[in-house]
Amino acid sequence: MLSEATEARVRASFARQKLMATFGAEIAALSSGHCMLTSPILALAEQQHGVGHAGLTFALGDTAAGYAALTLMADEAEVMTAEMKINLLAPSHGTRLFATGKVVKAGKRLMVVTAEVAVETEGTRRLVAILQGTMVPVLPRLTR
Amino acid sequence: MLSEATEARVRASFARQKLMATFGAEIAALSSGHCMLTSPILALAEQQHGVGHAGLTFALGDTAAGYAALTLMADEAEVMTAEMKINLLAPSHGTRLFATGKVVKAGKRLMVVTAEVAVETEGTRRLVAILQGTMVPVLPRLTR
Amino acid sequence: MLSEATEARVRASFARQKLMATFGAEIAALSSGHCMLTSPILALAEQQHGVGHAGLTFALGDTAAGYAALTLMADEAEVMTAEMKINLLAPSHGTRLFATGKVVKAGKRLMVVTAEVAVETEGTRRLVAILQGTMVPVLPRLTR
Amino acid sequence: MLSEATEARVRASFARQKLMATFGAEIAALSSGHCMLTSPILALAEQQHGVGHAGLTFALGDTAAGYAALTLMADEAEVMTAEMKINLLAPSHGTRLFATGKVVKAGKRLMVVTAEVAVETEGTRRLVAILQGTMVPVLPRLTR
Numbered sequence: 001m002l003s004e005a006t007e008a009r010v011r012a013s014f015a016r017q018k019l020m021a022t023f024g025a026e027i028a029a030l031s032s033g034h035c036m037l038t039s040p041i042l043a044l045a046e047q048q049h050g051v052g053h054a055g056l057t058f059a060l061g062d063t064a065a066g067y068a069a070l071t072l073m074a075d076e077a078e079v080m081t082a083e084m085k086i087n088l089l090a091p092s093h094g095t096r097l098f099a100t101g102k103v104v105k106a107g108k109r110l111m112v113v114t115a116e117v118a119v120e121t122e123g124t125r126r127l128v129a130i131l132q133g134t135m136v137p138v139l140p141r142l143t144r
Numbered sequence: 145m146l147s148e149a150t151e152a153r154v155r156a157s158f159a160r161q162k163l164m165a166t167f168g169a170e171i172a173a174l175s176s177g178h179c180m181l182t183s184p185i186l187a188l189a190e191q192q193h194g195v196g197h198a199g200l201t202f203a204l205g206d207t208a209a210g211y212a213a214l215t216l217m218a219d220e221a222e223v224m225t226a227e228m229k230i231n232l233l234a235p236s237h238g239t240r241l242f243a244t245g246k247v248v249k250a251g252k253r254l255m256v257v258t259a260e261v262a263v264e265t266e267g268t269r270r271l272v273a274i275l276q277g278t279m280v281p282v283l284p285r286l287t288r
Numbered sequence: 289m290l291s292e293a294t295e296a297r298v299r300a301s302f303a304r305q306k307l308m309a310t311f312g313a314e315i316a317a318l319s320s321g322h323c324m325l326t327s328p329i330l331a332l333a334e335q336q337h338g339v340g341h342a343g344l345t346f347a348l349g350d351t352a353a354g355y356a357a358l359t360l361m362a363d364e365a366e367v368m369t370a371e372m373k374i375n376l377l378a379p380s381h382g383t384r385l386f387a388t389g390k391v392v393k394a395g396k397r398l399m400v401v402t403a404e405v406a407v408e409t410e411g412t413r414r415l416v417a418i419l420q421g422t423m424v425p426v427l428p429r430l431t432r
Numbered sequence: 433m434l435s436e437a438t439e440a441r442v443r444a445s446f447a448r449q450k451l452m453a454t455f456g457a458e459i460a461a462l463s464s465g466h467c468m469l470t471s472p473i474l475a476l477a478e479q480q481h482g483v484g485h486a487g488l489t490f491a492l493g494d495t496a497a498g499y500a501a502l503t504l505m506a507d508e509a510e511v512m513t514a515e516m517k518i519n520l521l522a523p524s525h526g527t528r529l530f531a532t533g534k535v536v537k538a539g540k541r542l543m544v545v546t547a548e549v550a551v552e553t554e555g556t557r558r559l560v561a562i563l564q565g566t567m568v569p570v571l572p573r574l575t576r
Contacts, residue, residue, distance in 0.1 A: 016192035019199055022166070048160035054225045055163055055203025062198055081198045082542055083566055085229035085373045085517060087400045087420060089393040104418060105377040109541060110514055110568070112375045112418065130392060130400070132375060132420040134515055134566065136542070226398055227422055229373060229517045231544045231564060233537040248562060249521040253397060254370055254424070256519045256562065274536060274544065276519060276564040278371055278422065280398070304480035307487055310454070336448035342513045343451055343491025350486055369486045373517035 002032050002071055010035075010070050013078065019059060027067070033103040035067040040096050041119075052092030057099075057117050061086060061131040064101030065113035069135035072106045077137035082110070084133030092128050094121030101131075111135040146176050146215055154179075154214050157222065163203060171211070177247040179211040184240050185263075196236030201243075201261050205230060205275040208245030209257035213279035216250045221281035226254070228277030236272050238265030245275075255279040290320050290359055298323075298358050301366065307347060315355070321391040323355040328384050329407075340380030345387075345405050349374060349419040352389030353401035357423035360394045365425035370398070372421030380416050382409030389419075399423040434464050434503055442467075442502050445510065451491060459499070465535040467499040472528050473551075484524030489531075489549050493518060493563040496533030497545035501567035504538045509569035514542070516565030524560050526553030533563075543567045 007030060014020060014027055025039035037060050047053040062084050070079040101115040115131040151174060158164060158171055169183035181204050191197040206228050214223040245259040261273040295318060302308060302315055313327035325348050335341040350372050358367040389403040403419040439462060446452060446459055457471035469492050479485040494516050502511040533547040549561040 013192045017197065018188055018190040019197040022188040044162055044166040046162040048157045048222070053161065053163040053203065054206055054228070055199055058202045058206070058228075059197065059199025062202070078192070080235070081230075081232055083229065083231040083515060083544075084198070084202075085227065085420060086225075087227040087392075087422065088225055089395075089400055091224070104375075105415070107377075112377055112515075114418070114420075127393070130402070130420060132373060132402075132418060134375065227371060227400075229564060231536075231566065233539075233544055248519075249559070251521075256371075256521055258562070258564075271537070274546070274564060276517060276546075276562060278519065301480045305485065306476055306478040307485040310476040332450055332454040334450040336445045336510070341449065341451040341491065342494055342516070343487055346490045346494070346516075347485065347487025350490070366480070368523070369518075369520055371517065371519040372486070372490075373515065374513075375515040376513055379512070 002030060006071055010067050013070065014067060017063065020063060023056060023059065025060060028098065030071065032071050033068055035064045035071065035101045037064045037099045038096060041092060041094065052097060054088055057088065057092055057097065057129045058086050060097055060099035061101065061115035061117045061129060064099040065115040065131060065133060066135055068101035068103050069111040069113055072103055072111065073137045076139060079135050080138050082134040082136045084131055086129055086131045088129050090126065090128050092119045094119035096120040098125065109136065146174060150215055154211050157214065158211060161207065164207060167200060167203065169204060172242065174215065176215050177212055179208045179215065180242060180244045181208045182240060182242050185236060185238065196241060198232055201232065201236055201241065201273045202230050204241055204243035205245065205259035205261045205273060208243040209259040209275060209277060210279055212245035212247050213255040213257055216247055216255065217281045220283060223279050224282050226278040226280045228275055230273055230275045232273050234270065234272045236263045238263035240264040242269060253280065290318060294359055298355050301358065302355060305351065308351060311344060311347065313348060316386065318359065320359050321356055323352045323389045325352045325387045326384060329380060329382065340385060342376055345376065345380055345385065345417045346374050348385055348387035349389065349403040349405045349417060352387040353403040353419060353421060354423055356389035356391050357399040357401055360391055360399065361425045364427060367423050368426050370422040370424045372419055374417055374419045376417050378414065378416045380407045382407035384408040386413060397424065434462060438503055442499050445502065446499060449495065452495060455488060455491065457492060460530065462503065464503050465500055467496045467503065467533045469496045469531045470528060473524060473526065484529060486520055489520065489524055489529065489561045490518050492529055492531035493533065493547040493549045493561060496531040497547040497563060497565060498567055500533035500535050501543040501545055504535055504543065505569045508571060511567050512570050514566040514568045516563055518561055518563045520561050522558065522560045524551045526551035528552040530557060541568065
């Protein structure tokens with residue numbers, strides 16, 4: 001289970017991410033090693049055909065995976081993406097995205113994570129992307 | 145060399161990308177198989193430590209690679225990312241990003257691309273990310 | 289379900305892979321969109337510390353994913369890897385590997401696949417790698 | 433420049449890789465942050481169409497990148513692949529492969545690397561794959 005302190009720490013970090021606020025993203029669910037984010041597909045995040053940009057899909061999937069990892073890191077740590085790969089399965093044609101990140105292997109130096117991103121349209125969800133990558137814990141002083 | 149028609153087509157497509165407008169991104173250079181984008185690091189695109197979000201870095205690198213590919217595609221084609229991988233080398237601590245995409249292999253069905261993203265701060269540029277991925281040509285009717 | 293013709297086609301293709309024979313690999317299970325391979329960790333496939341080489345882990349995972357994709361392709365098609373990414377979770381310290389590939393999205397031009405590789409030691413299995421990539425169908429004449 | 437001690441250490445590690453011996457691979461060039469391997473395409477490493485298996489291409493590219501990284505690591509360290517991505521550009525149709533690895537960013541905990549693999553046929557070389565990934569230094573006791 002997620003301690004109150006860890007949950008508060010993750011939510012405070014997420015709240016400081018201005019890009020997530022720009023996209024209108026919120027934490028939909030959070031537990032030990034898991035994080036689900038959701039975001040509308042705002043016009044400001046569209047690509048050239050009026051659907052969600054791959055950059056939006058990536059940002060949500062990456063961030064969900066990152067906070068999934070942060071739930072398993074030491075109290076003083078922050079999380080940064082070392083690397084991330086995305087396969088896009090279909091255009092993000094719909095009204096809202098759901099990104100679910102999880103930790104596959106929680107090492108001390110590296111955490112291997114995956115994420116799935118689904119688009120919702122008229123009440124049904126369809127998978128639009130899968131991600132696989134590596135998160136690293138960093139001390140706050142190292143991230144500036 | 146890039147024909148006027150192709151250059152106009154690429155610039156028109158880029159101009160329709162609302163996410164690029166949100167980030168303040170522009171095309172800095174365009175030639176056959178190459179594209180450089182530049183963008184300020186606006187507050188709206190920051191992560192939790194006040195530097196550019198990995199989602200911004202990814203979106204610029206991916207888009208630069210995509211338009212590099214589009215310069216080599218048939219007239220009626222649009223470009224979509226099939227998959228993309230990013231390795232982040234350093235935090236995007238600075239005022240402006242430069243993303244340079246190029247085509248490594250221009251196949252008929254798949255184009256293999258790479259991109260580099262650098263951050264500029266006080267007049268010097270530092271590499272912050274490298275990307276490697278696959279672009280596919282699609283007919284406009286297929287992208288909606 | 290997998291038709292007899294498709295199963296025969298996949299098994300015949302696998303049987304022609306000399307690298308798989310070199311590693312002692314076999315098909316352990318095969319169904320529509322899924323393929324499990326297994327292989328001993330022979331001395332000839334070790335890395336510098338006497339455990340299975342990442343190249344062995346990759347080859348099994350990639351091949352399992354490829355044949356998972358081939359079960360869903362048209363009769364005349366062969367399968368080739370367009371791109372593949374592997375995250376290694378732990379050294380392949382054990383006696384036997386099991387690689388399980390599956391199709392996440394079966395498009396006409398591209399198939400997105402994932403695979404997991406586990407090592408068996410003293411009767412227990414442990415995940416050592418996850419893979420995510422893209423397979424493409426090719427006509428036999430194009431692959432030579 | 434590469435010290436004699438470092439060169440000896442890298443060559444000794446490579447010599448212990450039985451998979452490289454199986455493939456007939458050798459170190460063709462080695463300098464600080466760079467490593468080139470070469471290997472014939474033996475029948476034992478072929479895929480179903482009689483050309484080099486993607487597993488061979490990957491193993492060479494990954495190993496070249498790994499030893500490029502090891503040249504920049506501390507004396508007691510060994511190198512392991514954390515993750516690696518390969519894009520295959522063309523079938524390995526020819527007689528010999530050349531894999532060139534280099535270090536893009538040498539961090540203390542992570543090294544970001546790339547590699548290119550070319551096939552030689554009738555005296556000309558053609559790029560068949562590009563790789564991008566992450567190497568980590570490990571103490572010998574941790575790798576068993």
